[in-house]
Amino acid sequence: MATVTYDHASRIYPGTERPAVDALNLHVEDGEFLVLVGPSGCGKSTSLRMLAGLEDVNAGRILIGDRDVTDVQPKDRDIAMVFQNYALYPHMTVADNMGFALKIAGTPKAEIRTRVEEAAKILDLSQYLDRKPKALSGGQRQRVAMGRAIVRQPQVFLMDEPLSNLDAKLRVQTRTQIASLQRRLGVTTVYVTHDQTEALTMGDRIAVLKDGLLQQVGTPREMYDTPSNVFVAGFIGSPAMNIGTFNLAQGYAALGAAKIAVPRAAADAISSGDQGSITIGFRPESLDVVPAGSADGIPVIVNLVEELGSDAFVYGSLSDELGKAVDTIHSGAGDGQIVVRVDPRQVPHKGETIWVRIRPNEQHLFHAGSGERIAA
Amino acid sequence: MRQNLQITAAAPDPALLDLPWDVPLEMWPDEVLAALPRGISRHIVRFVKMSGRVIAVKEIGETVAYREYELLRQLSRIDVPSVEPVGVITGRRAPDGEPLEAVLVTQHLQFSLPYRALFSQSLQPETATRLIDALAVLLVRLHLVGFYWGDVSLSNTLFRRDAGSFAAYLVDAETGDLHDRLSDGQRSYDLEVARVNIIGELMDLQAGGLLEEDVDTVDIGARLVDRYQRLWTTLTVEETFNAGERWRVAERIDRLNEAGFDVGELDITTDIDGTTLHIQPKVVDAGHHSRRLMRLTGLDVQENQARRLLNDLDTYAAAMDRQNDEEEFVAHDWLTHVFEPAVRSVPRELRRKLEPAQIFHELLDHRWYISREQGRDVPVPEAARSYVDNVLRHRPDELAVLGASGLADEDEDA
Numbered sequence: 001m002a003t004v005t006y007d008h009a010s011r012i013y014p015g016t017e018r019p020a021v022d023a024l025n026l027h028v029e030d031g032e033f034l035v036l037v038g039p040s041g042c043g044k045s046t047s048l049r050m051l052a053g054l055e056d057v058n059a060g061r062i063l064i065g066d067r068d069v070t071d072v073q074p075k076d077r078d079i080a081m082v083f084q085n086y087a088l089y090p091h092m093t094v095a096d097n098m099g100f101a102l103k104i105a106g107t108p109k110a111e112i113r114t115r116v117e118e119a120a121k122i123l124d125l126s127q128y129l130d131r132k133p134k135a136l137s138g139g140q141r142q143r144v145a146m147g148r149a150i151v152r153q154p155q156v157f158l159m160d161e162p163l164s165n166l167d168a169k170l171r172v173q174t175r176t177q178i179a180s181l182q183r184r185l186g187v188t189t190v191y192v193t194h195d196q197t198e199a200l201t202m203g204d205r206i207a208v209l210k211d212g213l214l215q216q217v218g219t220p221r222e223m224y225d226t227p228s229n230v231f232v233a234g235f236i237g238s239p240a241m242n243i244g245t246f247n248l249a250q251g252y253a254a255l256g257a258a259k260i261a262v263p264r265a266a267a268d269a270i271s272s273g274d275q276g277s278i279t280i281g282f283r284p285e286s287l288d289v290v291p292a293g294s295a296d297g298i299p300v301i302v303n304l305v306e307e308l309g310s311d312a313f314v315y316g317s318l319s320d321e322l323g324k325a326v327d328t329i330h331s332g333a334g335d336g337q338i339v340v341r342v343d344p345r346q347v348p349h350k351g352e353t354i355w356v357r358i359r360p361n362e363q364h365l366f367h368a369g370s371g372e373r374i375a376a
Numbered sequence: 377m378r379q380n381l382q383i384t385a386a387a388p389d390p391a392l393l394d395l396p397w398d399v400p401l402e403m404w405p406d407e408v409l410a411a412l413p414r415g416i417s418r419h420i421v422r423f424v425k426m427s428g429r430v431i432a433v434k435e436i437g438e439t440v441a442y443r444e445y446e447l448l449r450q451l452s453r454i455d456v457p458s459v460e461p462v463g464v465i466t467g468r469r470a471p472d473g474e475p476l477e478a479v480l481v482t483q484h485l486q487f488s489l490p491y492r493a494l495f496s497q498s499l500q501p502e503t504a505t506r507l508i509d510a511l512a513v514l515l516v517r518l519h520l521v522g523f524y525w526g527d528v529s530l531s532n533t534l535f536r537r538d539a540g541s542f543a544a545y546l547v548d549a550e551t552g553d554l555h556d557r558l559s560d561g562q563r564s565y566d567l568e569v570a571r572v573n574i575i576g577e578l579m580d581l582q583a584g585g586l587l588e589e590d591v592d593t594v595d596i597g598a599r600l601v602d603r604y605q606r607l608w609t610t611l612t613v614e615e616t617f618n619a620g621e622r623w624r625v626a627e628r629i630d631r632l633n634e635a636g637f638d639v640g641e642l643d644i645t646t647d648i649d650g651t652t653l654h655i656q657p658k659v660v661d662a663g664h665h666s667r668r669l670m671r672l673t674g675l676d677v678q679e680n681q682a683r684r685l686l687n688d689l690d691t692y693a694a695a696m697d698r699q700n701d702e703e704e705f706v707a708h709d710w711l712t713h714v715f716e717p718a719v720r721s722v723p724r725e726l727r728r729k730l731e732p733a734q735i736f737h738e739l740l741d742h743r744w745y746i747s748r749e750q751g752r753d754v755p756v757p758e759a760a761r762s763y764v765d766n767v768l769r770h771r772p773d774e775l776a777v778l779g780a781s782g783l784a785d786e787d788e789d790a
Contacts (some may be wrong), residue, residue: 014556053561072526074565087418087531089576091584100576104594165437167477 002026002155002188004051008060011046011149020046022212023060031186035203037193043212045160052158055079080154082162082212088133088141094287095129098147119150122184150185157189175202196236208232230371233281233364239313240337244329245279245368253278256318258298266365266374273369282311284339286362290355297355300338305347312344390447391427397468400476401435416531423484428485438466438478442548445480447549456520457514458546459485485545487731487774488534495586504578504596506541510601514544516611517572517662526551526561528570530577538678539737567604571597610635614656616658619646625655632657636679638664672707677733684737714756719759722768727772737764
């Protein structure tokens, strides 16, 4: 087992100017489950393929443990791409299906048997080792395929959107299986997905990329609680954070008809690049419904209520002094929309105006110019 | 519940609508299925009869289905040997409203054979090496156009007879990607995956008694790597020589032609003082012989079949003492006096057994064989009669290996 280190690693495709991955610095601990996540074209798959040896590294280095693998052939990197191929061979037993790559590599028979048995134990397949794949259920077959990668005992597992091919229900099941399996095996794993829910539920840490640049890396909790910029704030979390850019005057941001107090330290941090504005983010669950006209209360016109049983979400608009909607805010629901989590037993009606207040210390403040978080 | 089918297809066939899309593929009735041997697949795949042809239907996630459809379209546009995509169908629902998986539909490749069918027909050990050679050529061609396969295997390939060897076609592009140019890492990973998969597939055939125990599967896997690397080098390596040895440019082109490739673009650079020449093929296209035969006769056949036919054409020109005539005229006469009568002499009901060019190739082999046996030059019409009665009649039908299965369900979706 080993650590993985990207050291200023860049990939520039021939004929393009902007790097697909730009000076990536990232250190994955031994045994850690790291998820690379971001929108399409952010460079997450390219980063993984650089580690796999499938993409050239044009600048910088990549290390597995202390070994510089930048120019090492893929097959000599001691990594396993999982799920690339899980067609099983019908005439071979489950044990042979799991161990055949070791046989090709010339591993002694007794050792193959030991490794296969160990893997089977972890995968709950011990009693099926001498059967043919035909006798297995779909889920068991998939575990045999995982067993193939496990018996090779690679230093690192690489997974590139392994669940994209599954339907929604199976995806959730397999997600849990992979995560718990990885924890039991303790093999360093780098996992690529575009789905932030997958990232939050599976990763020990998450690295968010955008336009080839690493935005932030941290535990799911850190990413959720202290996003380091506006992009990460909007990307992580579902429903997404409400984010708006507002004028700042005398220590107050004007949110539609409401005025929100901005801490002095944050107001002092505003620079010329921000042009007198501040970007404020608050999650749907960071809002309390308060009586009309409360101090720091923000009026929201209800457009739609989504009831989920355990939760209810109001999708609404901020209104100006005249009660008209303003579109200085955006959220996962779109521009001009604000999302509020409300008590599912007390949902407002469409067209009503409710008043909400951001809970103390639950707002996120960013520079309007650079989008960077303003340290509280 | 009504289905709300979405069919994405370049040239949709209305008959597609008549298929039972509200039934999971696994439970499709026998009357719509064509009895073709199935390969090893991680998905459910069925061959279906439709409007007098056969299509392959694969159940697969929606996004992956669209992606693979697009990739296959791009590959067929740039003329890479691959299956033709027909379309993607989404929005399937069972009568109880349960949503069903999307499907990718491809055209079944006529006269093509999955490797498992080839092994169940004859246990010749050379079959394995011939398949490997064909796969190496396919992999080189794919890599030349920038296609990274990701899951190279015999199962993901279909084979057509091509004179004494095989021509390989890509069938499964699910894990593939088209790039401007592949890195060495991508090529070597593809090659390693291919090696391991092939050995695994051959080990499986051994476990099932379809391949002799003493065949060295690891050795066959290594052959792919060797073949691939040699061909890749022939096609791409930069050569350097003295400016006085310009004949080496022509020699390089001949060597590429010999390997079955045409040079689309050749980079020639000299040193500043002009004493050293560097040449490197930039664009090479496979199918040198098949294009030449096409130009001369209009026959569209595989590369090695074309070699064989062109050789026969040369023999004909020599025998008629017409080596100095315009090649086009000689070719026309050869077509009408030799090739067509020979193929027509095969009774109609036997013609679907093999492609015409393959029949002609086998007929030439047979003629050579009986001529040697009888110590005389057996004329083509006589050889044709003997071939039909003694060989072709006993061959399985390969237009679509109907009923040749015997592998039926044992190996599906494993």
